[in-house]
Amino acid sequence: MVRTVYSPEYCLQYLEQYASKEIFVIGLILGQTTNVRENVIHLARTPEEKTSENGSESNYSMDKVETVKTLLDVSEAWVADHAKHVTRMLPGGMFVQGVFVTSDEDIFEDPNCFSKVRSILNYTYKALGSNSYMFGNSPYSNDRLILHMSTSTKVLTCKSIEINAPNKNTVIKPVDWKFLSKPQQWQRLDCYYEFDEVYPVIVKKSGISVKQQFQQILESAHKTIESSVMFIDGELKDGSESLDQFTKKKKTKNNSKQTQNETPKSMHVSLFVPFENALPETVEYLECDGSIHFSGVVSSSVFMYPKATVSETIAAVKQDIIRSLASRFTMHCDALIDDNLLPEEKVCFNEPPRRVLVPVGSLHLCDYLFPGEAPAEALLSVRELLDLQITEADVICDVETPADTSEFDALDRDASSEELLATPQEASQFMYITGICFAMLVLIVSIIIHYYDSIVQVFSKVVSKS
Structure with missing residues (x-):
């Protein structure tokens, strides 16, 4: 059975735009x-490949641009880095599905070109899988798309190959690519997941960095979210049921009519953690060097094909929350000057970037803004990473509000007094001394009770003699 892929018609216009200029272009297929x-x-x-002065590959902040004119000159690492940045912008359930190329060569007939494309896809697959909490690779298939438009004949060809298959066993499968003249309908699901957890900081001999501690927080958050139960519009649904069946039942129940072209209303998603899963399996008493109070609300907006099942939707929502956390932590750690987890200050406040939404066709992708950054900063990311031209007014910035620092300001004022904030060592000493005093008090009371009768008899004899 031939694999069929559906895409909006503007994707065809996008390819023709570059093919008409007869220039080489490589990019990502998102879906x-x-x-x-x-x-x-x-x-x-x-984007055009950027290099440092010594010729080594660098990040997207470098100014020196190296124009690549043929597929054989493309850096696998550069395409993979682009895929990692774009994955941060994708909601849960969306992935990098492959690459597209506009060139004069027939990449399927030229062995060198085809080998290069396969190398790019394999490298990208490994790079996206390096951080499991980013959910960079689709769990449904290891096949990746290769879409090619000839700049000379304007013929469009799409095929797929299996990732990481041996070269001798690589099977090229035909793909039927269909462009839709009407906008694809999507079902939007919104969720606001609140975090309010305190995590201990234990510094071992080898030390611990902010990135390592955040990985531990991600691991804990992932386990909690995976064990949670999802309700859609306040109802627990069967995993095999499709989303459009859910909406049809609600329309029938409310006796309301909905036109075919009307955009379906957003569904509200709630995640509840079972009580037994909220408790740790074992309780350990450890001396900590500090703690991290992890607090805030993650805004999640997921777009699903209406005939997707509830199980697929649940997976997408959970992916979105964890992917968003992993993206913020990575960006926050990259922006830190000092990776030391325990700064000199007794109380330290850190605010990771907040999420904003950007329109792409009939749905929304996302970007992240650091404190103090304006929506114009998101335009730069969208223009460079997604090759989209949008205005500042298109950026939706109110899905998450900036952090309230009033509580931190109060703690910061208290931290100026050495008497009010004890160090971890002082706190442990205080608890240790308190424990000894309490034990001595219990011992004295026990001795009095044990020898109570003897004490009473001696006291009676003393009284009688007197």
């Missing part, structure tokens, strides 16, 4: 795969 359908949502050109 969603479910058990019933595969949808492409956007094609994003990979």
Whole structure:
């Protein structure tokens, strides 16, 4: 059975735009795969490769641009880095599905070109899988798309290959790519997940960095979210039921009519953690060097194909929350000057970037803004990473509010007094001394009770003699 992929018609116009200029372009295919359908949502050109002065690859902040004119000159690491940045911007359930190329060569007939494309896809797959909490690779299939448009004939060809397969066993599968003249309908699901946890900081001999501590927090958060139960509009649904069946039942129940072109209303998602899963398996008493109070609300907006199942939707929402946390932690750690987990200050406040939404067709992707950054900063990321031209007014900035620092300011004022904030060592000494005093008091009371009768008799004899 031939694999079928659906995409909006503007993707064809996007390819023709570059093919008409007869220039080489490589980029990413972004979309969603479910058990019933595969949808492409956007094609994003990979930015021109940027290098440092010594010729080594660097990040996207470098100014020196190296123009790549042929597929054989493309750096696998540069495309993979682009894929990692774009994955941060994708909601849960969306993935990098492959690459597209506009060139004069027939990449499927030229062995060198095809080998290069396969190398790029394999390298990208490994790079996206290096951080499991980013959910960079789709769990549904190891096949990746290769879309090619000839700059000379304007012929469009799409095929797929299996990632990490031996070269001799690589099977090229045909793909039927269909462009939709009408906008694809999506079901939006919104969730606000609140975190309010305190995590101990234990510094071992080898030390611990902010990044290592955040990885431990991610691991704990992932276990909690995976064990949670999801309610859609306040109802617990069967995992095999599709989302459109859910909406049809609600329309029938409310006796309301909905036109075919009307956009379905957003569904509200709530995640509840079972009580037994909220408790740790074992309780350990450890002397800590400090603690991290992890508090805030993660805004999640997931877009699913209406015929996707509830199980697929649950997985997408949970992916979105963890992917968002992993993205913020990575960006926050990259921005830190000092990676030391325990600063000189007794209380230290850190605010990771907050989430904003950016429109892509009929749905939204996301970006992250650090404290003090304006929506214009998101335009730069969208323009460079997604190859989209949007205005500052298009950026939705109110899905998450900036952090309230009033509580921290109060703690910071208290921290100026050495008497009010004890160091971890002082706190442990205080608890240790308190424990000894209490034990001595219990011992004295026990002795009095044990020898109570003897004391009473001696006291009676003394009284009688007197």
